[in-house]
Amino acid sequence: MTRLRLVFTLGILVLVATSARPTAQERRIASPAGRSATEVGGHHDVREGYVGGQWIEVRYGRPIKRGRDLFGPDDHREFLNDGAPVWRAGANVSTRLLTEVPLVFGTTTVAPGEYTVFIDLRPTEWVFIMSTWPAQTTYDFENHAALFGAFEYTPDKDVVRLPMRVETLPRSFDQLSWQFLDMTDTSGTLALLWDTTLASVPFTVVP
Numbered sequence: 001m002t003r004l005r006l007v008f009t010l011g012i013l014v015l016v017a018t019s020a021r022p023t024a025q026e027r028r029i030a031s032p033a034g035r036s037a038t039e040v041g042g043h044h045d046v047r048e049g050y051v052g053g054q055w056i057e058v059r060y061g062r063p064i065k066r067g068r069d070l071f072g073p074d075d076h077r078e079f080l081n082d083g084a085p086v087w088r089a090g091a092n093v094s095t096r097l098l099t100e101v102p103l104v105f106g107t108t109t110v111a112p113g114e115y116t117v118f119i120d121l122r123p124t125e126w127v128f129i130m131s132t133w134p135a136q137t138t139y140d141f142e143n144h145a146a147l148f149g150a151f152e153y154t155p156d157k158d159v160v161r162l163p164m165r166v167e168t169l170p171r172s173f174d175q176l177s178w179q180f181l182d183m184t185d186t187s188g189t190l191a192l193l194w195d196t197t198l199a200s201v202p203f204t205v206v207p
Contacts, residue, residue, distance in 0.1 A: 030063070030064070030091075031061045031062055031063040031064070031090075031091030031092055032061070032062055033059070033060075033061060033062070033093075034059070034060050034061065034062035034090070034176075034177065034178065035057060035058070035059050035060075036057065036058045036177070036178045036179055036180060037055055037056065037057040037058070037180075038055070038056050038057075038180040038183050038188065039053035039054065039055050039056075040053060040054060040056065040101060040183070040184075040185050040188075040205050041053055041054050041101060041185055041205070041207070042054075054099075054100040054101040055098070055099075055100050056097070056098070056099045056100070056101065056103070056180070057097070057098045057099075058095065058096070058097050058098075058117070058178040058190070059095070059096045059098070060089065060090035060091075060093070060095040060096070060117075060176075060178055061088075061090040061091030061092040061093050061095075062090065062091065062175050062176050062177065063090065063091035063175070063176050063194075064174055064175045064176075065172070065173075065174050065175070065194070065195055070194060070195045070197075071195065071197055076121070077121040077123075080121060081121070081150065082149070083151070084149060084150035084151045084152075084153060085150065085153055085154075086118040086119065086120045086121075086129065086150050086153055087118060087119045087120070087121055087150060088118060088149040088150040089117055089118060089119045089178075089192060090176060090178075091176070092148075092149060093135065093136070093137060093148065093149065094116045094117075094118075094133075094135035094136070094147050094148065094149055094150065095116065095117040095118070095178070096114055096115065096116055096117065096135050097114070097115045097116075097117050097130065097190075098113075098114045098115075099112050099113065099115075100112050101205055101206065102205075102206035103203045103204070103205060103206065104203060104204045104205075104206060105128070105130065105160045105162050105201060105202075105203050106160065106162045108159065108160050108162075109206065110130060110159060110160060114135075115130045115131060115132060115159065116130070116131045116132075116133045116134070116135050116147060117129065117130055117131075118131065118150050118153060119164070119192070119199070120161075125163045125164070125166075126163070126164040126166055126199050127161055127162065127163055127164065128160065128161070128162045128163070128164045128190075128199075128201045129155075129158055129160065129161055130158070130159050130160035131153070131155075131157045131158050131159065132157045132159060133146070133147050133153065133154075133157045134146035134147070135147055135148075136148040162201050164199045164200060164201050165199070165200050165201070166197060166198070166199045167197070167198045167199075167200075168196050168197065168198075169193070169196045169197065169198050170196075171196070172195050172196050173193045173194055173195060173196075175194075176192065176193070176194040177192070177193045177194070178190070178191070178192055178193075179191050179193060181200065185205065185207075186204060186205050186207070187202065187203065187204045187205060188202070188203060188205070189201070189202050189203070190202075190203060
């Protein structure tokens with residue numbers, strides 16, 4: 001190997017190694033994207049596994065507690081709403097529920113599709129909200145036909161408003177999480193967990 005070729009090769013290796021290391025300016029996203037999903041209505045095939053199912057999924061931003069007292073202070077509603085009329089039930093982007101199967105919340109049947117999800121943190125109860133407001137996945141201040149977070153939310157597009165069951169957990173969840181609990185092919189519970197709070201709503205699956 002000639003000296004020129006050796007210098008060139010070493011230069012390439014140094015460049016690759018340098019670019020692979022995180023720089024001091026790089027920062028992780030404070031509230032990374034989260035997803036929770038379940039599948040219903042399928043069957044188990046010996047060769048192909050679970051087939052024929054339909055998906056229900058929640059997509060949201062996942063804030064971390066970072067030592068904060070989230071639900072204790074009297075002004076926690078204002079803090080979590082961050083200037084919006086309701087809580088986005090996550091961070092940054094609007095929380096969205098996507099379903100391939102009809103669902104019943106309370107007495108309301110929700111058709112397959114995509115919905116935005118909010119929580120009204122009332123002093124006496126939490127209210128679960130599903131809305132047909134479209135969601136922005138990146139903020140566009142000129143787009144008034146879709147929401148980013150819960151900013152500019154109005155209740156005229158609500159399809160579900162349902163009181164939530166709020167419970168205290170024996171352990172603290174550091175990062176907000178949406179989960180499907182007690183799932184069967186005919187019913188389940190949609191739950192938000194953060195710190196020592198679990199807030200949930202039951203639903204049934206329309207066959």
